[in-house]
Amino acid sequence: MLELYHIQREGDPYGGSRNSSKVLIALEEIGEKYKVKLLSRLEDCRPADAPYRKINPNGVVPAINDDGLVLWESGAILRYLADTRGGTALMPTDARQRALVQQWLTWEGTTLNPTLLNLFFAMMAPTPDNDAIAAAKAAYLGNLAILNAQLVGKDYVCGSFSIADIALGCVAPISFNLGLDLKPYPALLAWIKRLGARPAWAKAETVIADMAAGQAQLG
Numbered sequence: 001m002l003e004l005y006h007i008q009r010e011g012d013p014y015g016g017s018r019n020s021s022k023v024l025i026a027l028e029e030i031g032e033k034y035k036v037k038l039l040s041r042l043e044d045c046r047p048a049d050a051p052y053r054k055i056n057p058n059g060v061v062p063a064i065n066d067d068g069l070v071l072w073e074s075g076a077i078l079r080y081l082a083d084t085r086g087g088t089a090l091m092p093t094d095a096r097q098r099a100l101v102q103q104w105l106t107w108e109g110t111t112l113n114p115t116l117l118n119l120f121f122a123m124m125a126p127t128p129d130n131d132a133i134a135a136a137k138a139a140y141l142g143n144l145a146i147l148n149a150q151l152v153g154k155d156y157v158c159g160s161f162s163i164a165d166i167a168l169g170c171v172a173p174i175s176f177n178l179g180l181d182l183k184p185y186p187a188l189l190a191w192i193k194r195l196g197a198r199p200a201w202a203k204a205e206t207v208i209a210d211m212a213a214g215q216a217q218l219g
């Protein structure tokens with residue numbers, strides 16, 4: 001049975017891993033059986049000599065072990081699951097449609113997530129620098145505006161549900177924990193609400209808690 005290395009919400013200083021939640025949601029979406037291997041961020045991931053480093057030398061989750069294939073990087077795992085057992089539930093078959101899904105999946109990892117992390121670290125700095133926070137906030141909100149524009153008139157990022165929604169939908173709700181006002185992005189808010197209502201997402205406690213932090217905005 002496929003094994004997923006995951007950091008759960010309970011007991012984790014950051015409320016669990018959004019990146020391993022992506023894989024958990026994908027597995028739930030396709031109804032694949034899997035075994036969760038729970039890790040502690042501080043004890044199993046961070047120490048340079050932790051045994052988990054043999055699975056993922058980066059010391060981060062997620063990683064999977066699928067009958068001997070060890071794979072890390074959440075985007076690569078999502079693509080692998082879509083290719084091996086997702087059917088059309090996670091990824092369209094048409095090459096042009098697939099390219100658009102890849103585009104948004106890549107954008108999450110290379111653009112949206114780094115600007116979110118920049119903002120997070122600017123806000124959490126021991127001596128916060130207001131100019132740095134304002135610049136980081138503008139950069140991140142600019143990206144949320146791009147995502148909102150893409151979602152206008154659509155239920156999901158590429159029209160029908162795909163791994164792009166999973167990757168982006170596990171990251172964007174963190175905005176609520178940072179106290180950001182997403183009301184200027186109504187299509188984004190409606191999409192987050194739509195994702196949270198999908199039965200598969202209920203198992204991802206970390207993401208559901210991020211969404212709950214935005215309840216007043218989500219309505």
Ligand SMILES: N[C@@H](CCC(=O)N[C@@H](CS)C(=O)NCC(=O)O)C(=O)O
Pocket residue numbers: 016017018019020041042045046059060061062072073074075109
């Ligand atoms: N690019 C990686 C990032 C993975 C990552 O940063 N995971 C975080 C949790 S969301 C982690 O395991 N951090 C370990 C730590 O904080 O020590 C991916 O997408 O899989």
